[in-house]
Amino acid sequence: MKDERLMILSMLESGKITNEEAAKLLEALDENEIGESNTYKINLDKNKSKKSNQKNKTIYDEWEEKIEKLANLEKLEKLGEEIGTKVGKFGEDLAEGATVFADKLLNKLDNFISNDSFSNLFGSYDMKTQTITKKIENAAQIILDFSAINGQVTIKTWDEDYIKIDAECQYKKNHIEPSNEFYDIQENNNKITIAPKYTKNISTSLDIMLPNKNFERIYINNKNGKxxxxxxxxxxxxxxxxxxxxxxxxxxxxKANIYNKNSKILINSCTIQELETITTNSSIDFIQSNIGNIDAVTKNGSILCDHIVSDVLSLLTTNSSIRLKDLDAQTIKAKTSNAKIWANNISTNKLKCLNLYSSNATINVLLEDTSKTYSIEAVTTNGNITLDIPSLVYKNNEIKNKNMKVIAISNDTQSPDIEINAVTSNASISISKEVELDVKKL
Incomplete structure (x- = not known):
């Protein structure tokens, strides 16, 4: 995508195409996005694109082979880091393709960890299981701390008044005495800590059932596991x-703090007052949730907010899209680079501020209702700005040195209900209202 845009801009600078033709070509790049990967149909240099696809395939095959040939846990622990580093290095060039590339590899790595292939890391290996139970009397004052390594942690709730943990350990033969328990339980005042006794040459997984009660605090510390x-x-x-x-x-x-590295975060049907999510080289998705404040940060990964009720959303990524759909929020701040921002069916019920920033890609905003009053500032280069909002008075509408800036405010308004700022480059900006269908005419 980056090469294609640079080629268009170079043709514009050399006079081979006009400003209007350049804008249309750049817009065509955005409009031809397909699927989750948002890859582009348009290719100004097909031979170069073909070589690039072959190169990407070769890179994927190379890393896939590395996963399948993992020989020990030390290599496993380093492999995810290597994948993340590789994606980070070429993230800007591949834009959203880098996210798909990383997700595909890391999903394979996760599947490798989650199934029997993992036992290949040990050569001759043994497996032990251990069941832990602990009665809970006052959950509201209890702090739980769970740890695992190279395996899954699954937590569900039930109607019993005690915690049940089914732990599983795969370990290198002769590394652990068969009679020894591999998980340690410690109690200190109101804190219960459950952690593996060993940290090398093992894989531990936890299947946890908690009483259906509200606990004071829960920690989950894992490494290379879902x-x-x-x-x-x-x-x-x-x-x-x-x-x-x-x-x-x-x-x-x-309050929830969710930290990952080189893999995705999914928040679905949750109710959280304050949420912080951080990952790299992968996506963050928020779906059908009520979250007071959202602070989401990733790199080379997309961010999705679908059917979210919130007060403040702060979303930051690079080289990948931000998609906002059916949001009801007071403040929305979204920033990316080299990728598109969609803001579709945004409720104006309590919206006060909408700030959207990108580069080399379009920004599209579809508002649920335009009866409110607005103050809008939109800035781009080599692109068009379309404001389909009734009763706007244009304070500034200038085109200078390929830069376009539009400032508009609703007629007869001293204090607008909603402030919108949209900034990009080499692409268009569109802000409009949702079209209401007349049922009688259908």
Whole structure:
């Protein structure tokens, strides 16, 4: 995508095409995005594109082979980091293609960890299981701390009054005495810590059932393994892993900190007052949730907000799209680079501020209702600006040195209800209202 845009701009600078033709070509690049990867149909240099696709395929095959030939845990721990570093280096050139590339490889790595192929890392290996139970009397004051390594952590709730943990350990033969337990339980006042006794040449997984009660705090520390939480309730949640996904479903928290590296984060059907999510080289998705404040940061990965009720959304990524759909929020801040921003069916019920920033890609905003009053500032280069909002008075509408800037405010308005700022480059900006269908005419 970057090469194609540079080629268009070079042709414009040399006078081979006009400003209007350049704008149309750049817009065509955006409009020809397809699928989740948002790859482009248009190719100004087909031979170069073909070579690039062959190169990307070769790179993927090379890394896939590395995953299948993992010989030990030390190599496993380094491989996810290497994938993330590789994606980071060429993320800007491949833009969203880098995200798809990384997700594909890391999904394979996660599947490798999650199934029997993992046993290949040990050569001759043994497996042990251990069941841990602990009665809980006052959950609201209890702090739980769970740790795992190179395996999955799954947490669900039930109607019993005790915690049940089914732990599984795969380990190198003769590394652990068969009679020894491999998980340690420690209690200190109101804190219960459950962690593996060994940290090398093992894989540990936890299947946890918690009482369906609201806990004070829950920590999940994992390494190279998936974390999946369902219907968990707590005042504070801390969840961390790397090279494997983190998924929260129907969880309720006052505050949640979700940290990952080189893999995705999914928040679905959750109620959270304050949420911080950080990952790299992969996507962050928020779906059908009520979240007071969202602070989401990734790199070379897309961000999706679909059917979200919130007060403040702060979304930051690079080289990948930000997609906003059916949002009801007071403040929305979204920033990316080299990728498109969609803001579709945005409720104006409580919206006060909408700030959208990108580069080399379009920004499209579709508002649910335009009866409110607006103050709009839109800036781009080598692109068009379209404001389809009734009763706007244009304070500034200038084109200078390929730069376009539009400032508009609703007629007879001293204090507008909603402030919108949209900035990009080498692409167009469109801000309009949702079209209401007349049922009688259908």
């Amino acid at each position: 974390n999946t939480l369902s219907n968990v309730k707590c005042a504070n949640l801390f969840c961390e892993t790397k090279n494997s996904p983190i998924k929260l479903n129907a969880c309720t928290c006052n």
